[in-house]
Amino acid sequence: MLSDVIPLSISEDAVAAAESPFYIPMTGPSRPRTALKHDDTFLVLDSHGDIGAAAGGSDGLFNADTRYLARLQLRLDDMQPLLLGSNLRDDNSALTVDLTNPDIYRDGRLVLAKDLLHIVRTIFLWRGTAFQRIGLQNHGDAEASFELSLDFDTDFADLFEVRGSVRPRRGERASRRLSPCDVAFDYRGLDDTSRGTAMHFDPAPARLEVNRAVYQFTLAPQQTASVFLAVSCNRPATQQLMPFFQSLLAHRREMRQATLGVTTVETSNDIFNEVLCQAMADLNMLTTETPQGRYPYAGIPWYSTTFGRDGLITALQMLWIDPRIARGVLRRLAAHQATAVDPLNDAEPGKILHEMRGGEMAALREVPFAQYYGSVDSTPLFVMLAGLYVERTGDDSTLKELWPAIEKAIGWIDGPGDPDRDGFVEYQRATDQGLQNQGWKDSYDAIFHADGKLAEGNIALAEVQGYVFAAKRLAALCAHRLGLVARAEQLEQQAEQLAARFERAFWCEELGTYAVALDGAKRPCKVRSSNAGQLLFTGIVRPDRARLVATDLMRPHFFSGWGIRTIACGEARYNPMSYHDGSIWPHDNAIIVLGLARYGFKAAVEKVFKGLFEAASYMELRRLPELFCGFQRERRRGPTLYPVACAPQAWASATPFTLVEAALGVQFNADRREIRLVNPRLPAFLNEVVLRDLRLGDSSVDLRIRRHGEGVSMEVLRTDGRIQVSIVLAR
Incomplete structure (x- = not known):
């Protein structure tokens, strides 16, 4: 009842902060989020690898401050999979999510006991496209039949809308099924700019709608299967995507080169x-x-x-x-x-x-x-x-x-x-x-x-x-x-x-x-x-x-x-x-x-x-x-x-x-080709620091610095070119 509600006292400062046009709200708990980025595109997913499946996040595939995918949720027989673990690769090149099936019932009968299917989602971002492989394996001793569905949508929201800004008018949005493997979303903004999201499924789903892809699987014991999905921002219709594994290797090669x-x-x-x-x-x-x-x-x-x-x-x-x-x-x-x-x-x-x-x-x-x-x-x-x-x-x-x-x-x-x-x-x-x-x-x-x-x-x-x-x-x-x-x-x-x-x-x-x-x-x-x-x-x-x-x-x-x-x-x-x-x-x-x-x-x-x-x-x-x-x-x-x-x-x-x-205390003098360590001192939790390929112009050096109480010693491990390195103790 309204009469039972105790009004909260909110300070003027709090109101002023919340009404600031660029305030970032926090509305409640949610699943943990993970971010991937490549150039002007970034992707925010939850711990299950889903987008928009849990409240309180900034989920989505974004390019140049526009959200190109606002929802992507994987379900098994219309049920949420169970999370085993979610890990970001050490170099940030890909997110791997391990899932399994819950107990699945049909007509009141258990048809698939929990923990028999291993589902691995591998997701990475490269050149404006979010690539995903969904790997499936039946670890049971009997055949497993199930439905895997992906529900998806987009809103082409501006980043500031995602942050909470309300707009009185927006542009026009349309969605189209292009083929048994492809769906497209189009948006004509009030700025007269066209933006588009292209989704490609491989293999073709049993049923593809403008907001849903459905696969029917029957896996023998230990049998594996894969579903590949690519979601692209503003990809020209004539541009062909590289396959998942080729793209992943090229992406990692680029990261190493950088x-x-x-x-x-x-x-x-x-x-x-x-x-x-x-x-x-x-x-x-x-x-x-x-x-x-x-x-x-x-x-x-x-x-x-x-x-x-x-x-x-x-x-x-x-x-x-x-x-x-x-x-x-x-x-x-x-x-x-x-x-x-x-x-x-x-x-x-x-x-x-x-x-x-x-x-x-x-x-x-x-x-x-x-x-x-x-x-x-x-x-x-x-x-x-x-x-x-x-x-x-x-x-x-x-x-x-x-x-x-x-x-x-x-x-x-x-x-x-x-x-x-x-x-x-x-x-x-x-x-x-x-x-x-x-x-x-x-x-x-x-x-x-x-x-x-x-x-x-x-x-x-x-x-x-x-x-x-x-x-x-x-x-x-x-x-x-x-x-x-x-x-x-x-x-x-x-x-x-x-x-x-x-x-x-x-x-x-x-x-x-x-x-x-x-x-x-x-x-x-x-x-x-x-x-x-x-x-x-x-x-x-x-x-x-x-x-x-x-x-x-x-x-x-x-x-x-x-x-x-x-x-x-x-x-x-x-x-x-x-x-x-x-x-x-x-x-x-x-x-x-x-x-x-x-x-x-x-x-x-x-x-x-x-x-x-x-x-x-x-x-x-x-x-x-x-x-x-x-x-x-x-x-x-x-x-x-x-x-x-x-x-x-x-x-x-x-x-x-x-x-x-x-x-x-690292200092450089390029004209003298000199690197100096001025009053170097390592904290107690570091006994040694090794610097490799410390560069000055076209020369480089490898150094090992060891702690001795409050002092240090330095060892030159390698030099390439003309370079001078010294420790300077100054008051």
């Missing part, structure tokens, strides 16, 4: 090796061939597209292992650099992309993300990465290609990026459709004052000023390489002036750290945040204050035992279950760790490294997710997961490699 030339890391710790292997497999899966080069897409399911900030940070994290990623990221973002003012897209000349979308809603501007520029940090991060890439590789040819884009980016930093000309880069969305906060912590409530009040007006984030400082110093080095001496001196001078200005405006003596931001009235947001830790990475922090910041980050209000929280415990909006106000983000910790190493705080590096490694050891597949909850660590308990975190997520996957880089 990893050639990448430095490999192997350690004495088997569990950490599993973390590293999973991370590399995830990065390889997320990295996508684009016209400008390979680009790491941000994450599955919601962020499987070009994101500026995510791509830049991932490339930065992987720069020491594979600088080719950085080259692809820089070239792609330069190609899509903003050239004009567009308020809906938060675009201004010289600004670097935030995200790119290819769906119907983006094309119609129902969401502003076709090419959206609402991130304040992508532009300085672009300049930073360009400088670090050149420092790492000595690639002057790419520098010359990128220099016009670098200058345009600096033009935005000094111009529209600083609207009130106070010397700090700031943001404020141009329309209500844009993101309210435009740093990496982009939740609506991420930037606030000590009393919890949200910051308003043009907001200057602390870490962004650090990015600008590092960007100008690195751009100065690039200008020197190009012979632009006067420009180099100007950029260096601007960086030093920014550092002095920043210290005066952002340092909070009473906190012993830096304010997270300045609001529109230039009032500091006096909140202890991990943003201060990222400042260490940029080098803008004075050494005496760097020690204070590092010490604070290692105290229990920040460090949970698993990692450093985004917001310190005790701050007004601290919530360990929030997205940005107290959770733990692996990539955030990775950047902080690079900063700690920069200032020589190797004991702190080791502490964070150990916490994140032990967190990963509890995670499914040893995979660090986008984020997890910031609860304090308890004995004999793993970390608490965040329910809608992306996994895999590119910058989380790159984190284990960044932790190794920071611990070893």
Whole structure:
């Protein structure tokens, strides 16, 4: 009865969050999900290998932000099979699901006892097509007769519809049975674009309808049979598909080819090796061939597209292992650099992309993300990465290609990026459709004052000023390489002036750290945040204050035992279950760790490294997710997961490699052909690290680093070409 219902009190903040146009809802429990990806196509399935059979997921076959298959469910005599197990191949190339039959009755009589049929679903994704083999074997001692059916459908929903957006109008959809083996779905969108799903069955089913395929099997004892299914996105009618096994071998061959030339890391710790292997497999899966080069897409399911900030940070994290990623990221973002003012897209000349979308809603501007520029940090991060890439590789040819884009980016930093000309880069969305906060912590409530009040007006984030400082110093080095001496001196001078200005405006003596931001009235947001830790990475922090910041980050209000929280415990909006106000983000910790190493705080590096490694050891597949909850660590308990975190997520996957880089203090000087390990120190759980094919230009080296207490020794196992390697102990 209605009178018996007790109304729940819902805070205004919760309502505001849920009504945000880009909020990702979590509505309830569901089957575990697994994701596969190849280039611009990804597939989300549940633990049974089904799509859309269980509530609460983002299931489907997606291409360019449109869902091409919304339902695919396998049944035996109209009953759900029993799950034996579900396993993703180590290289992410395929998902294997083992099923068996339940007790099957007909007319009240048991006709097939449970556990007699072994059903193996092998699923992989390649070149816009989801391939599936359903293998069947009768392990009983009598003949087994049964019906196997596949129910399927699609909706051509835009990704933002799948996330919860409601559209008043949609395009026209049709379905057709083309042959005894083929079904097609067609959609003409409101953007006047045609999209199509083609389904091919082999062998032909006993009965094929536009939403159902039915097979009748009679298997003798130990007899086997197979059903093959291919679901393609926008496949031309004239294009013939390669058979399942040929496609699978070609797909795996392509994946192996993509990893050639990448430095490999192997350690004495088997569990950490599993973390590293999973991370590399995830990065390889997320990295996508684009016209400008390979680009790491941000994450599955919601962020499987070009994101500026995510791509830049991932490339930065992987720069020491594979600088080719950085080259692809820089070239792609330069190609899509903003050239004009567009308020809906938060675009201004010289600004670097935030995200790119290819769906119907983006094309119609129902969401502003076709090419959206609402991130304040992508532009300085672009300049930073360009400088670090050149420092790492000595690639002057790419520098010359990128220099016009670098200058345009600096033009935005000094111009529209600083609207009130106070010397700090700031943001404020141009329309209500844009993101309210435009740093990496982009939740609506991420930037606030000590009393919890949200910051308003043009907001200057602390870490962004650090990015600008590092960007100008690195751009100065690039200008020197190009012979632009006067420009180099100007950029260096601007960086030093920014550092002095920043210290005066952002340092909070009473906190012993830096304010997270300045609001529109230039009032500091006096909140202890991990943003201060990222400042260490940029080098803008004075050494005496760097020690204070590092010490604070290692105290229990920040460090949970698993990692450093985004917001310190005790701050007004601290919530360990929030997205940005107290959770733990692996990539955030990775950047902080690079900063700690920069200032020589190797004991702190080791502490964070150990916490994140032990967190990963509890995670499914040893995979660090986008984020997890910031609860304090308890004995004999793993970390608490965040329910809608992306996994895999590119910058989380790159984190284990960044932790190794920071611990070893890896530095490169391409002009001198020199690799240096500065103050190397391994955590107690690693006795040995072996780096193979560590490249510098056309030379490479294999190294073994062994731990001896707090010190290390290094052994050169192999060299190819002219290269110098040394350990540097610096105070």
